[in-house]
Amino acid sequence: MNGARKLSTLGWPPMDKMLLRNFILDLLQSCMFTMLGVFLLGPVAVSAAESTTGLKSVVDEFEGAFPKSIQSNGRVREFELIAAESGWGLVPPYQAGTWSYNDQIPGPTLRIKLGETLQVRLINKLAEPTSIHWHGIRVPNAMDGVPSLTQASIKSGSEFTYRFTPKDAGTFWYHPHVRSAEQVERGLYGVVVVEDPGEPEYSREWVWILDDWLIDNNRTIVDTFVTRHDLAHDGRWGNYLTVNGQHRPGYSAKPGERIRIRMVNVANARVFAPEISTVRATVIAVDGMLTESAFPLDRFILAPGNRIDVDFIVPANSKGAVLDVVDRFSRKPEVLASVRVEPTEAIKTPHFDAPSAKHFPNWNQVLEMPVFHNFVLDAERGGHYGIVWTIDGQAWPERNVVTLKTNRFYRLRFSNLSSRLHPMHLHGQFFKLIARNGQSVDERFWRDTVLIEGNESVDIGLVPLDKGNWATHCHILEHAEAGMMSVLQVE
Ligand code: C2O
Numbered sequence: 402m403n404g405a406r407k408l409s410t411l412g413w414p415p416m417d418k419m420l421l422r423n424f425i426l427d428l429l430q431s432c433m434f435t436m437l438g439v440f441l442l443g444p445v446a447v448s449a450a451e452s453t454t455g456l457k458s459v460v461d462e463f464e465g466a467f468p469k470s471i472q473s474n475g476r477v478r479e480f481e482l483i484a485a486e487s488g489w490g491l492v493p494p495y496q497a498g499t500w501s502y503n504d505q506i507p508g509p510t511l512r513i514k515l516g517e518t519l520q521v522r523l524i525n526k527l528a529e530p531t532s533i534h535w536h537g538i539r540v541p542n543a544m545d546g547v548p549s550l551t552q553a554s555i556k557s558g559s560e561f562t563y564r565f566t567p568k569d570a571g572t573f574w575y576h577p578h579v580r581s582a583e584q585v586e587r588g589l590y591g592v593v594v595v596e597d598p599g600e601p602e603y604s605r606e607w608v609w610i611l612d613d614w615l616i617d618n619n620r621t622i623v624d625t626f627v628t629r630h631d632l633a634h635d636g637r638w639g640n641y642l643t644v645n646g647q648h649r650p651g652y653s654a655k656p657g658e659r660i661r662i663r664m665v666n667v668a669n670a671r672v673f674a675p676e677i678s679t680v681r682a683t684v685i686a687v688d689g690m691l692t693e694s695a696f697p698l699d700r701f702i703l704a705p706g707n708r709i710d711v712d713f714i715v716p717a718n719s720k721g722a723v724l725d726v727v728d729r730f731s732r733k734p735e736v737l738a739s740v741r742v743e744p745t746e747a748i749k750t751p752h753f754d755a756p757s758a759k760h761f762p763n764w765n766q767v768l769e770m771p772v773f774h775n776f777v778l779d780a781e782r783g784g785h786y787g788i789v790w791t792i793d794g795q796a797w798p799e800r801n802v803v804t805l806k807t808n809r810f811y812r813l814r815f816s817n818l819s820s821r822l823h824p825m826h827l828h829g830q831f832f833k834l835i836a837r838n839g840q841s842v843d844e845r846f847w848r849d850t851v852l853i854e855g856n857e858s859v860d861i862g863l864v865p866l867d868k869g870n871w872a873t874h875c876h877i878l879e880h881a882e883a884g885m886m887s888v889l890q891v892e
């Protein structure tokens with residue numbers, strides 16, 4: 402960065418200690434790896450190729466975790482999305498300055514079945530360029546929606562048709578990848594549900610899109626975006642929480658019903674940790690992908706970009722009760738939505754095993770694998786906004802491209818040298834969290850986004866399957882806008 406100064410010299414905590422610790426951990430880990438090699442293989446040198454691309458068994462265990470390709474069944478589901486200023490208020494009758502798809506917030510839920518081809522004609526009636534990124538869907542690279550990387554941006558008054566066959570069933574979402582700190586904040590987002598006809602049927606299924614808005618006393622969206630304050634902190638946090646565009650909406654259900662909620666965090670920056678009062682809810686899918694087995698919801702950290710599919714039974718004895726869904730991430734708990742239980746007799750609860758991943762690798766030995774690349778996350782003074790957020794010292798569009806090969810195992814590290822949150826999102830890949838600050842974490846599910854806390858280092862493991870130039874960025878959209886985006890090239 403030209404003329405940029407390290408923020409850490411400007412009162413931000415110095416992080417040298419952490420660098421040192423990571424260095425020592427690396428050293429220990431590579432020693433352990435060599436020792437293990439010697440122990441297992443006798444005094445045979447571990448080849449460089451093996452140490453960077455992984456033990457064969459790690460790749461073998463991955464086999465079948467999720468499909469490498471999909472055969473389209475020939476059915477094409479066509480949708481049209483018109484991006485435009487809405488001219489209506491978030492809180493009627495006020496003008497809120499919302500922008501939307503098809504004049505609705507959230508945009509339409511695009512529901513298709515696994516094997517079908519999704520075709521979406523995007524018409525840009527905004528006064529500025531836009532694009533759509535299909536968050537979490539493994540698409541051909543040219544359909545990924547990242548201007549200057551995978552396509553040209555779609556100019557005002559023009560259109561673009563996206564077409565692909567999703568390889569995975571699950572809960573995904575779509576949003577612009579142009580000036581997203583403003584475009585997403587104003588309401589341009591929606592959900593894609595790819596149904597697997599083999600999954601059991603719930604009594605009810607809801608899609609809940611969690612967002613927060615920063616509005617002033619006139620209930621109008623505060624129209625200063627990517628402020629210095631947002632950049633020096635964890636992005637733009639709103640003061641008006643909504644589920645599907647409504648503040649504290651009410652839902653109703655019958656006692657005994659088994660419900661699946663597909664929760665999506667589309668907020669620019671806010672992290673949620675949802676809890677459903679008095680019921681035992683479980684998580685059956687994270688970031689669209691089914692988990693190895695269901696686990697208690699227990700205030701799951703739902704960072705920007707993350708999704709969870711929640712499974713719960715409305716207690717048979719809860720006639721007339723109100724179940725609140727509460728966010729517990731922030732110090733002050735906030736009700737997101739309420740479920741009113743109808744005062745009727747309980748229905749017979751459908752009994753089935755929650756859907757789960759067909760195969761999930763053990764990957765017991767991944768902590769012995771060397772780190773292939775350490776992404777350094779930091780901030781500096783400078784740039785258009787006064788602060789730039791960097792990955793490996795580069796601020797987008799400058800970047801240090803990291804190249805991976807398909808069908809090999811990689812351990813990647815994110816080292817956060819700042820005291821701020823960074824939910825890091827990888828386009829085109831699912832990964833497994835393997836360690837935080839060098840301590841093993843065995844999550845039994847895939848992710849496409851993981852929250853990295855201040856001064857934390859996070860290790861992930863993945864086997865790339867899809868070739869292309871994939872954006873990798875912080876999903877705090879203000880941080881991304883101010884440079885925190887890079888590229889993983891898979892060849
Ligand atoms: Cu929702 Cu580039 O991400």
Ligand code: CU
Pocket residue numbers: 790822823824875876877880881885
């Ligand atoms: Cu960030």
